[in-house]
Amino acid sequence: MTTLAPRVPSRFLPVLATVALFVLAFGVGSARYDGFASGQVIANLFIDNAFLIVLAAGMTFVILSGGIDLSVGSVVALSTMVTASGLQAGWPVPLVVVAVLLIGSTLGLLMGLVIHKFDIQPFIVTLAGMFLARGLCFVISVESVSIKDRTFRDVATAAIELPGGVTITYNVVIALLVVAAAMYVLHRTRFGRTVYAVGGSESSALLMGLPTTRVKVGVYVISGLCSSLAGLLFSLYMLSGYGLHAVGMELDAIAAVVIGGTLLAGGVGYVLGGLAGVLVLGTIQTLISFQGTLSSWWTKIVIGVLLLVFIAVQRTMVRR
Amino acid sequence: MTPPLNEPPPPVVEMRGISLAFPGVKALQDVDFRLFPGEVHALMGENGAGKSTLIKTLTGVHRPDGGQVVLGGDEVAFSSPGEAQHAGISTVYQEVNLCANLTVAENILLGREPRRFGGIDFPAMRKRAGEVLARIGVHIDPGSSLGEHPIAVQQLVAIARAIAVDCRVLVLDEPTSSLDAGEVAELFRIMRVLRDEGVAILFVSHFLDQVYEISDRMTVLRNGSLVGEHLTADVDRRTLIAQMIGRDLGALEAIEDAAEKRHPDGPVLLHASELGRRGAIDPFDLEIRAGEVVGLAGLLGSGRTELARLLFGADRADSGRLVVDGKPLRLRGPRSAIAAGIAFSSEDRKGEGLVADLSIRDNLVLAMQAARGWTRPLPRRTKDQLVEKYLKALDIRPANPDALVRTLSGGNQQKVLLARWLVTEPRLLILDEPTRGIDIGAKAQIQQLVTTLAAEGTAVLFISAELEEVVRISDRIVVLRDRRKIAELDGSVTGVDEVVELIAGGAAPEKVVS
Amino acid sequence: MKNRLLWPLLALAALLLLNLIVTPSFFSLRMQDGALYGGLVDVLKNGAPTLLIALGMTLVIATRGIDLSVGAVAAIAGAVTCVHIGTSGSAGTAIAGMAIALVLCAVLGLWNGFLVAGLGIQPIIATLVLMTAGRGVAMLVTEGQIVTVNNTAYKQVGAGFLVLPISILISLLVLGLVAFVTRKTALGMLIEAVGVNPEASRLAGVRSRTIIWTVYVFAAVCAGIAGLMISSNVSAADANNAGLWIEMDAILAVVIGGTSLAGGRYSLTGTLLGALIIQTLTTTVYTIGVAPEVTLVFKAVVVIAVCLVQAPKARAALSFRKVAVPS
Ligand SMILES: Nc1ncnc2c1ncn2[C@@H]1O[C@H](COP(=O)(O)OP(=O)(O)OP(=O)(O)O)[C@@H](O)[C@H]1O
């Protein structure tokens, strides 16, 4: 770290700190538990958290622009519900996929428009979006609907073999593609740079003549799209649709993004930070499952404590 | 050079009968304004006269309540600054309105960035930005983030953004408020080039010298109404000022008298020895006496603000000692400085000074209230008296204690900040650029105030980019260069030249007095 | 200022009117054993914990913060008290238990304050730590069981009546207290200053950290009292479900009341109205018999509607001028 520090601009420090922490946590795990340090454990981190990676990518856009999106967990649930019941009703898979993505981005669009046009705080609008999406799940069905469609199951269980005998799922590939796309958009396009500008100072961005409206609405569309895509991934992961899926997942996504060094005030942060944040959260879970003997309350306490350790260490590393 | 003014071409911008009201304020009333191609047109008026508002009405930030805007013969109604930009109006707004979290290059070129393979071409962008900056004589790394640079550089970057594209109309709302003489000269050179190319330039400044140097024509506003439009050559300063303030200029004469040098010999109030902070300012010695005005002169980034922040405890010193009243003082933060009678009015009034969403009243008493602690609120009556006193003393407008500071014009905001510290009756008042963006009448008032305070025994550390001002009111001048104190000049200095020489960094002698 | 509260007030009135139309008996009150009963009283009684938590949240939000841990803190308070009371029926034990619980809550508030003001961690994440771990702690205290108690003194806090429900009296008392303290001292102004511009406040000599610390402790204590009400009302401590998602309701109440999440100006009266709106909404769902499947959809629609009527921009859509960009 120290040898790197002078050459690395300070704005990358939080991300690097998070990555370093992840490596450290992994090191601790490997030292403590047999079989922790295997490629498959790392691969599983990605497999088990693919949907969260996608959510965090979408959330990064929103948070960078200075907003927040609380609806993502519920939109994931709604997407699993639409997927499951659509497939149950015999819709072809492509239709289901398109429908789900359309619903997610439309919801995002609506929230974005309300936020922007009427100047209502994002927290509230997306909280209402959260109620709405979850409510719609129960309108479709209050029961859990399992997915029996062949194609879908095949995709869900298909394993891609990597060198070294490590396997991953298509979910992982999709998640990583989303991360790559998000990075491209944020760093290489006017839209992306305007997201940063709006997060830095909205009134300045407006006076600079940047397309603030498009950006302020657009980030919610992107987040909605990512949420519904994450919902599809979650359906593949759980092979069921249920209104109580993904409860509280919005907080996981926000936590991941913020742990990755993105400022909630907007304007500062990176997609890769969010990815690192997800991996940190995933590692915490993995550590706990390797420990294996914890009661459910100790699990919660340990998650909280580890979260704290990560945040505190990251703070001190960034401050130096 | 200048187009024949007696037979001007049709105006490129024509605003007719513009009116605009904010809640409680009629900012513009039936204002007419014309801007011709190939001229520099100065918009003049006191703080709060409505200059910025007129500009924002032109560029689509505000929609006028009444009146028309005609651009190049067509009536327009821009609904956003972006549209105005597309129509060929480039604007530098008052205060720096850029994004501190982006790079300098992005701040200059975002919105018309060079592309490659559909994405932004960053190398090309940095190169372009570097070229534009070089055009106005700025040499900084375009890849650095804007927030790292001092306000003046940010202001230059804003100007670079405005001239980075071809435009028909260039609007500059107080672009020179933070610039030093060299930078202003550079800016004027560019403005002349653009003017000769036929660009219409709208220019706002409270520096009359600058206005007379650069402008061809001027429009004067007072209290939101049009007073008149003149050729610059036709009005002398006296008339202009009288038009702006609406009466004769008694106040202005006063400073000239105050300029006479005094030799304060009060007791030493503050003594810093080897005080310094790595990366901010090298260790320095400084002594300030009660009743003395010490000026800080130096270029941008020479460490003026950094020095002031150390004395106030806003940043912590990592070396040296501070003695106040003969007793060592360890500054743990602004609070301990304030307790020792030190006050600091920051140059960045938006970010570090005012609490924009609170009222004038709350902003005025904030420092005093903070010093008393929350359990001992100032009695309502005392508060009202204080507020009334300072609203009047500094002529803050609107004189409504409940107005939110956010809605005040720049100059009035500055006065509120100043008043906040005066309320605490400090023994050492550190003023970092207190007259930036302030109209000529108010500037005279503030300078007068500094002199009066000093006469009453307050020590003042006065920082300003405007050397004339420093020389005029300081009893002693400390010169900084490259984050180092290089000289201290006593009251015998009368001209700016001597200081300029030191600042500019020829092999000037270490002329240390006292 | 007055104007800003008009719209939440109208929203509340509209909701109440809806109830009146659907269930005409909604407004009827009856006295029984020196206690008042009726639809309105129910709203007050059930809304008391939310109101209390929202009060603490208002001050936290005014400093530009947010406290997600209040639900967990409420659960801890209930758990600690119930476990302390155990099988005892004495008032002394109940009071001691509550005192212990509230002191513990204050400590938890100090902890949040330490993370936010001391370490400078973003509030949402700082309090997420306690939100997660806090439920674990509550379960640890109750050992994962639902602990029931039978203590008349304790029962008073959440279910007792002094003509009006004691719980709402407590909440209103706290409201009055906060209003008095923030207005009569300079605390309110300093909180707002810190919320609007922390750096400028620091340079003006405001003890920003102490103030931030204070509001988190206050929020935690409020959450603690609310937790006592919730647990006392059912004479049991349910570590898993007590106060679940109440932080969201509280935040919603604060925002509906016109306080911005960006910090700065806040309105306690607004929060009161906001909390009443939220609770009336929940009650309405039952009284007008909204099907459980669409409860959430209904709630979403009402929340948006309430926000829309309040939004100056939505109303200004009728008038002409664009909202000015702050210069
Ligand atoms: N957004 C706003 N809301 C309310 N009042 C405003 C707003 N913007 C400006 N005003 C008021 O309009 C009047 C004109 O302000 P303006 O900023 O145009 O003055 P100015 O001539 O540019 O002054 P300065 O030289 O100090 O910059 C002032 O009284 C100011 O308080």
Ligand SMILES: [Mg+2]
């Ligand atoms: Mg102005």
